[in-house]
Amino acid sequence: MPPANRTEKRKQQTRDHIIRIAVELFQHQGFQATTMDQIATEADIARKTLYNHFSVKEAIADAYVRDQSMALAKANRQILDRHPDTASRLLAALDKAYAWVETNPELARICLGYRMKNMWHGDGSENEETGTQGLMAEILRRGQKAGEIRTDIPIKLLLLQIDVLRGSIVMDWLRDRESFKLRREIARTVDLFLYGATGKKR
Known part of the structure; x- marks a missing residue:
């Protein structure tokens, strides 16, 4: 070596x-x-x-969560072939990701706060792709290829939109974990992302 x-x-x-x-x-x-x-x-x-x-212990927590995200995404690659369309793939992938969040709320809270602070200061770490983001990007690419997702919007922008939606849901849940079921609300978020406020499916 x-x-x-x-x-x-x-x-x-x-x-x-x-x-x-x-x-x-x-x-x-x-x-x-x-x-x-x-x-x-x-x-x-x-x-x-x-x-x-x-540099700080929050960075260690963030590295751990990113490692877990990568491991989960790798294990869940089979989702891409086991489910027939974009909606079912996104639902399955995010359900597994947020099952981990539900059992690790404190680490999720620390990690989310750390990433938001870095985003505000613009140190570049917010651009590091997580395992969940990588898996979603692959699902969206397949959706575009199959004609299920519009192709005039770049994958990067589509990811940003769903990240904003799911991030806001997680923040609300972390503030009051008894107010709603996280994975159920994430499923509704996928529906909103794919079909909009009208809920009309093409």
Whole structure:
């Protein structure tokens, strides 16, 4: 293995180790009670090493959620072939993604707040595609090819629209998780995205 590849592999291993230790601490004692110093100590690494990978603990939580999103999307690729159309594929993909959110609301809240702050400051991390976004993009591309989705709007813009819709739903749910069922509301959001306020299906 070339030296550059070995270096990258070690960096990836250290990153994964940090995330694993931090998430264990978050789950055991709570996010607020966990400090960066404690993460470095428990991970048995220098503080400088930790900060070389992550500037704040919110970034660790975000990296963990992104990794989970990628893993879920990879596992759910079969959705593309098991369902017959764009609507059923989107519903199935998002239902599985938000089943994870329902069982991890605190991490979802931290991650969403961190991403919104980064978007406001424009540091570029908001442009990093999540696994869910990648899976939805593939579903929409198939929909365009099948004539189910209009082709005069770029996939990037379509993704932005559904991201805004689902993001607002999640924020409302996180504020009051008893007010509605998240996955049921996400399903309604897919319907709104595909068929608009009139609900007329072509």
